[in-house]
Amino acid sequence: MNKPVSDDARFEDARETSLNLGALDMDDLQVISGLAQDAVFPIAEMKWQKGARRFALLINRFRWEDDSAARHAPERVQSLLIVDNVLHVASQGIDRADKDLILSLLSVTFEPGEDGTGHVLLTLAGDGAIRLQVEALDATLKDVTRPYVAPSGKTPQHPEVS
Template sequence: MEDARFEDGREAPLNLGALDGDDLQIISSLVQDAVFPVTEMTWDRKARRFGLLLNRFRWEDGGKGRHAPERVQAVLAFDTVLAVATQGVDRSDRDVILSLLSVTFEAGADGAGDILLTLAGDGAIRLSVEAIEATLKDVTKPYVAPSKSVPKHDD
């Protein structure tokens, strides 16, 4: 008998949650190189919820050998958000497309802290949160990545 391999898994939409820093690292790896228009981020102050509609690269795709690289639209949402700040993001230019590089947590007191969404081009979004409560959910079927290639990073 042989152990199961990741490649043998079924390809299904992601629906993940994060409640601690380790969970958030997994979500970060799955949303690396996601792109989104500046108009697709929203903060509901009353509900204390921040969300992004992303076009994320399917890093987990086990069928890469069978088809072109894929993207999928996904919602990345954070609850218990007390404040949102951006740096290097021009919200007035509604045509700007942002690229997400990583999602990290800077711990504060009693589980509170800041979630930092680092963007390409020196931009960032900082979410002050009471605790880590994040979800990542695919909301469309995968589609061929417009570039037809895997994102690359300079060393």
């Protein structure tokens, strides 16, 4: 059984180890969202397994939790972002026919409905979004490779909002 992240882990706890986090509530999902912010992925690495009621992304996430980043180049790591209990998937602002399209994840949020149902919203750069209708919130973020030097050599930057 997955324990909620907020009960036993904090953003800072990841440090130099690989991540394997679960989210069963909005607080947990906020931690996963922060760790997955600025992840990039080819559209081809997005899969909905309708029969299994699972939506999965293989993302190249920036290692925001890396305390030793000052000692080496910025790093990314391939991770699986999985949402279970998915009943329906919809997208907007994404050309799903463009198999070479690279998407950038800005945030992962939950819009609650009745009796634990709701929608997981994956907000993408460029006004794109993926909306997952879920029976209950159950998300996982798991690193599946060793970290590697970020191809850009830079930390993602976000303009200040005034």
